[in-house]
Amino acid sequence: MGQSSSGYGSGSAGRIFGNPTPSGSGLQATVTHQTYSHQPFRPLPAPTKPAPYHLSLDDVLAPEQMQAIRASGKLVFHIAGDTGGVKSPQAQQIVAMHMGNDLNTPSRADRPAFFYHLGDVVYYYGETSEYYGQFYEPYSEYAAPIFAIPGNHDGDVQDASASSLEAFVNTFCAPTPDFRPEAGDNPRSSMTQPNVYWTLDAPFATIIGLYTNVPEGGEVQADQLDWLASELTNAPREKAVLLAMHHPVYSADAHHAGSHRMAQVLDQAITWAGRAPDAVFSGHVHNYQRFTRAVSDWEIPYLVAGAGGYWHLHYMANLPGGTKPVPPMAIPNSDATLENF
Numbered sequence: 001m002g003q004s005s006s007g008y009g010s011g012s013a014g015r016i017f018g019n020p021t022p023s024g025s026g027l028q029a030t031v032t033h034q035t036y037s038h039q040p041f042r043p044l045p046a047p048t049k050p051a052p053y054h055l056s057l058d059d060v061l062a063p064e065q066m067q068a069i070r071a072s073g074k075l076v077f078h079i080a081g082d083t084g085g086v087k088s089p090q091a092q093q094i095v096a097m098h099m100g101n102d103l104n105t106p107s108r109a110d111r112p113a114f115f116y117h118l119g120d121v122v123y124y125y126g127e128t129s130e131y132y133g134q135f136y137e138p139y140s141e142y143a144a145p146i147f148a149i150p151g152n153h154d155g156d157v158q159d160a161s162a163s164s165l166e167a168f169v170n171t172f173c174a175p176t177p178d179f180r181p182e183a184g185d186n187p188r189s190s191m192t193q194p195n196v197y198w199t200l201d202a203p204f205a206t207i208i209g210l211y212t213n214v215p216e217g218g219e220v221q222a223d224q225l226d227w228l229a230s231e232l233t234n235a236p237r238e239k240a241v242l243l244a245m246h247h248p249v250y251s252a253d254a255h256h257a258g259s260h261r262m263a264q265v266l267d268q269a270i271t272w273a274g275r276a277p278d279a280v281f282s283g284h285v286h287n288y289q290r291f292t293r294a295v296s297d298w299e300i301p302y303l304v305a306g307a308g309g310y311w312h313l314h315y316m317a318n319l320p321g322g323t324k325p326v327p328p329m330a331i332p333n334s335d336a337t338l339e340n341f
Contacts, residue, residue, distance in 0.1 A: 039215045042155045042164035044224075048173045049194030052230065057202040059192075060145050061113060066203070072109035075204045078102070080308035081118025081151060081246065081283020084134040092309025096138045103143055114144050116200075116207065118283035118305060119151025119246035121168065125158040126150075128167040128182050135171070136186040138309070146188075148172050149209040150196050151246040151283060156214045164214075165196055197224055199231055206235040208277070210245040210265075217259040218247030225265055232273035240278040248282035248304045250291045250336050252325055254317040256284055276300060286314040289341045291331070302336065316341055 047053060058066055069075060078099050085092035105111045122130040139146060154168045170180055174190035200207040208231045212218030220228075235241045249266060250258040270276045276295055283306035291302040307313060319325055329338045 039152065039156065041219050041221075042157065042214050044196060044211065045163065045165050045169050045173075047195040048169070048175050052227065053195040053198040054201055055193055055198060057113070057200060065113065068108055069113060070203050073204075074109065075202055076110055076112050078112045078115040079118065079244070079281055080115075080305045082120040082286050082306040082310045083117065083138070083308035084121060084123040084130070084153070085138065085309050085311065086123035086130070086134060088311035089133070089138065091311050092134070092138050095309045096142060100141045100143070112144060115139075115142065115146045116244065117146060117148035118244055118281060118308075119149050120153045120283060120310070121148060121151070121171075123153050123310065125156050126154040126165065126167050127159070127162070128170070131167055131171060131180075131182045132184050132186070136183045136188060139188065140186050145191065147191060147193065147200060147209075149244055149246060150211050152212075152214045152216075152218075155211070168196065197227065205240045205242055206231075207242045207244060208232070208235070210243070212245050212247040212262060218245070218262045218265075220262075220265045225269060228265075229269040229272040232269055232275045232277070235275075241275070243277040243280045245280070245282055247284050248289075248302070249280065250293075250302050250331065250334070251285045251289060251304060252316055252331065252338050252341070253285045253287060253289070253314045255286070255314040270295075279303065281305060283308070286310050286312060287316070287341065290339045291336045292339050293336045295335070
């Protein structure tokens, strides 16, 4: 699947769990910094707006469109990652074409309101020079807003004169909407997200976006982890809580395994907040996988949606004996089940 549409009705409220008291000062005591030789942790750019880094969908869409969403009782949007067509643009163009076709769905209530990008907008080092060919031009016919969290390729740098996420911030985190020189003849203006990790306030859903940085398996430091726990705690109880993070917690893929570090990050935030997200979305792995995680008496879908257009798709890992997994399949040493891929 190149893209996925998700609808959440007004009846989807965030699941509440017991609220234990955290030890130490916030979550600081539980986070350690790790060093990676070829994919080091990259310092985060400064936010462009004040904490707690929220953007309301009301400030982006027209009032009549927001009224139609609320009247329909559901929020429909595209969500996918790993789109950059760096070597072969055809796959990205095909996915973008079908996403654009979705915007012409006869029922207005079923038309996606926006595209939420799960990271790796451009390959391989987030260069400004790649944004026209891998972002602006492929989505030139996509007549809806595009939000994003960065992926590891967006944050990595090859040119020492450029800072990490410089081009991403210019494209998605501008203080005010502007037309970037790298957009060329494309009419899409820059988005006004407040930070590289941030929360989208929308009807029926609160979408919390983490930045899991550059190292394989991801890395989230204490300040962002504290922010995540606070966002889970303070999200409106009557709305669904959706979490977006580039590196997946679960993956049965032959190229990228699930991240134990990201599992720890999320579980620490859930424990401190006493609340779990209603769904978790990730990219990084270039295919589609859906898992169900059992937490207490609640089941949480974990979706990998990383087949957004990058040319090299990833295959599932073989089981012992060389056979392919057949869902539903319990994931060993975990509380998750692979439902589909």
